[in-house]
Amino acid sequence: MHEWALAESVISTVSQIAKKEGLKEISEVKIVVGELQQVELDIFEFALSQLRTPELEKTKFSIKVSKAQFQCRVCGNKWSFEKGNLSEDDAEAIHFLPEVAHTYIRCPKCGSPDFDVTKGRGIWLESIKGVK
Amino acid sequence: MVDPRVNIINERLAAVRNIIAVSSGKGGVGKSLTASTLALALAKKGYKTGLFDLDFTSPSTHVILGIGNVKPKEEKGIIPPQVHGIAYMSIIYYSGEHAAPLRGADVSNALIELLAITRWSELDFLIIDMPPGISDATLDIIRLIKQVKFLIITTPSQLAFETVRKLVKLLKDLKVQVLGVIENMKMSDSSFVKQETKKLGVPHLGEIYFDSKIEDAIGNVNELMLSSFAGKIDEIASKIAV
Numbered sequence: 001m002h003e004w005a006l007a008e009s010v011i012s013t014v015s016q017i018a019k020k021e022g023l024k025e026i027s028e029v030k031i032v033v034g035e036l037q038q039v040e041l042d043i044f045e046f047a048l049s050q051l052r053t054p055e056l057e058k059t060k061f062s063i064k065v066s067k068a069q070f071q072c073r074v075c076g077n078k079w080s081f082e083k084g085n086l087s088e089d090d091a092e093a094i095h096f097l098p099e100v101a102h103t104y105i106r107c108p109k110c111g112s113p114d115f116d117v118t119k120g121r122g123i124w125l126e127s128i129k130g131v132k
Numbered sequence: 133m134v135d136p137r138v139n140i141i142n143e144r145l146a147a148v149r150n151i152i153a154v155s156s157g158k159g160g161v162g163k164s165l166t167a168s169t170l171a172l173a174l175a176k177k178g179y180k181t182g183l184f185d186l187d188f189t190s191p192s193t194h195v196i197l198g199i200g201n202v203k204p205k206e207e208k209g210i211i212p213p214q215v216h217g218i219a220y221m222s223i224i225y226y227s228g229e230h231a232a233p234l235r236g237a238d239v240s241n242a243l244i245e246l247l248a249i250t251r252w253s254e255l256d257f258l259i260i261d262m263p264p265g266i267s268d269a270t271l272d273i274i275r276l277i278k279q280v281k282f283l284i285i286t287t288p289s290q291l292a293f294e295t296v297r298k299l300v301k302l303l304k305d306l307k308v309q310v311l312g313v314i315e316n317m318k319m320s321d322s323s324f325v326k327q328e329t330k331k332l333g334v335p336h337l338g339e340i341y342f343d344s345k346i347e348d349a350i351g352n353v354n355e356l357m358l359s360s361f362a363g364k365i366d367e368i369a370s371k372i373a374v
Contacts, residue, residue, distance in 0.1 A: 005140075005209030005249040012143060013136035032133075047208075093226040096210065096249075099188075099242035100226045102233050113233045122241065125134040 002096060003040055006123055007047035011056065014128060018055050023130035026059045030126040035068040035081055036117060038095040055130075068120025072107035079108055081120065098122075137248035141276050144247060147254040148182070152311065152372070153273055156285045157295020159190075159264035162316040163285045165346070167261035168196040169362050170283075172353060173369040175217040179256035182212065182219035186273070187263040188242055189234055194224050198351035209251040216353050221250055236268040243272050257373075266299055274308055281309040283337075283372070287317045288325055300332045311372060312337035337371060340364040 014029055033039045041063060048061050068081035081101075083091050090104040098121055102113050145151065154167035164187065171183040185193040197215055204225055205211040212221040223232060223242065234242065252258060260280075263269050273280055282303055286296045296313060303310050312335035315325040319342050329336040340361055349355040356362055 002206065002209050002249040005251070006137070008208075009136040009140035009248055013134060013139040016139060017134070093228075097223065097226040097242055097245055099234055099238045099245070100223070100232060102238060103227045103230045113231075114235075116235075117238075123136060125136055 003043040004047045006037075006039065007044055007051055010048065010123070010125065011051045011053060013125060014056065014059075015053055017125075017128055018130060021130070022132050023128075024055060024132065026056055026128060026130040028060045028062060028127075028129040029056075030062045030064070030128075032064050032066050032124045032126050034066050034098065034117075034122050035120040036094060036098040036101060037121075037123065038083065038091065039065075039123075041065075064126070066120045069118045070101075070105070070107075070115045071118050072110060072112055073114045073116060074112040075107060075110040077107050077109040078118075081105075135244070137244050138276065141244070141247045142278060144250065145252065145258070145277060145279075148252055148258045149256050151258045151260065151277055151280045153186075153260045153262050153270075153280050153282050154285060155262040155270065155282050155299065156264050156292070157266075157297075157299050158292045161264075161285045161287045161292055162340075163264065164192045164261050165196055165361070166283075166285050166314060166316065166365060167259050168193045169356060169365040170369055170372075171218045171257070171259040172197075172216060172357060173362065173366045174257050174259070174373065176357070176366075177369065177373060179373065180219075180254060181217070182221070182252055182255045182258040183261065184246075184250075184258060185220075185222035185224070185261045186243065186269055187261055188223045188232055188239055188269070189263065191222050191224050191227075193220075193261050194222050196350055196356070197353060204250075207251070209249045210246075211251050211253075219252060219255065221246065239263075239268045240272050243269060244276070247276060265295070266302055270299075274303075274306055281311050283311045284313045284334075285316055286313060286325060288315060288319065288322055290324070293325055293328055297328070297332065300334055304333075310334045314368060315339040317342045338364055338368045
């Protein structure tokens with residue numbers, strides 16, 4: 001499961017920021033995960049809890065999912081991600097590499113693969129709270 | 133807002149001793165064939181080698197290697213499968229036989245994602261087959277992989293070399309190591325590329341004459357490695373591996 005790999009990147013980044021900012025203890029980390037990643041939240045949370053470093057002992061990880069939205073560059077149409085419209089294999093490919101959405105998803109209005117993922121892509125650290 | 137994936141990339145590549153981006157100014161100069169054959173040649177010499185096809189919109193190394201129906205293993209990330217003795221990673225595991233029409237920002241995101249979640253084992257060499265030119269993927273590789281070295285492929289064409297000149301100058305400005313230039317598909321004894329490469333202050337690693345039979349070896353690694361093209365690449369691999 002690549003949720004572990006993403007969790008490792010979160011822990012590594014938070015630890016680096018804590019060191020840089022001189023934080024001894026981190027109380028809260030707010031994470032935003034794009035819907036397009038289709039991250040299994042329970043596995044992601046479990047991985048975060050298993051990978052905790054000493055300064056993250058008491059950290060609360062708040063995870064928010066940002067709904068995916070698309071906008072067609074050809075006709076301007078806006079639409080949302082509907083996993084149910086995809087086959088299991090196509091959805092899994094997007095789970096591993098969200099950019100292949102351009103392979104499996106088309107603008108529902110004009111059929112173009114030339115669209116922007118305007119929201120719901122990637123993973124972001126929104127904020128980190130801690131004590132110096 | 134911080135993208136945590138970027139921070140883990142150099143950690144993921146920590147056990148890779150040499151990362152070589154096989155690049156060119158223009159397309160169609162034999163970059164993918166060189167990257168694939170170089171990876172095979174290094175593996176044959178006993179080096180632990182990986183190959184990462186970074187030409188997301190036009191991947192072709194899987195065709196050269198004839199990889200069959202292999203898939204990466206999922207284990208706290210993605211573990212590239214071994215293909216003909218090399219750890220092999222490509223977007224085609226996810227896009228299959230379909231087109232992947234990606235704009236620049238999508239290429240960057242896909243690159244960051246794959247570098248962040250792919251768990252390369254301990255490698256002596258990771259060969260990256262780059263898309264042609266100086267665009268997002270090239271700039272991202274320079275930005276994200278500190279220890280990357282560039283190997284540049286050109287044909288004897290003045291047009292191809294004109295773009296090599298720009299690429300080498302950019303890499304030198306950015307203090308990125310250039311291993312050298314390989315002159316591919318040579319059809320005359322012209323010393324134009326050799327002389328011009330010398331002027332740029334980078335090594336001319338070798339010249340490979342046009343091999344009319346190479347097309348028949350695409351998809352057949354045993355045949356490919358018996359070709360005169362592979363013989364030349366093997367000589368160049370020995371120079372690189374020193």
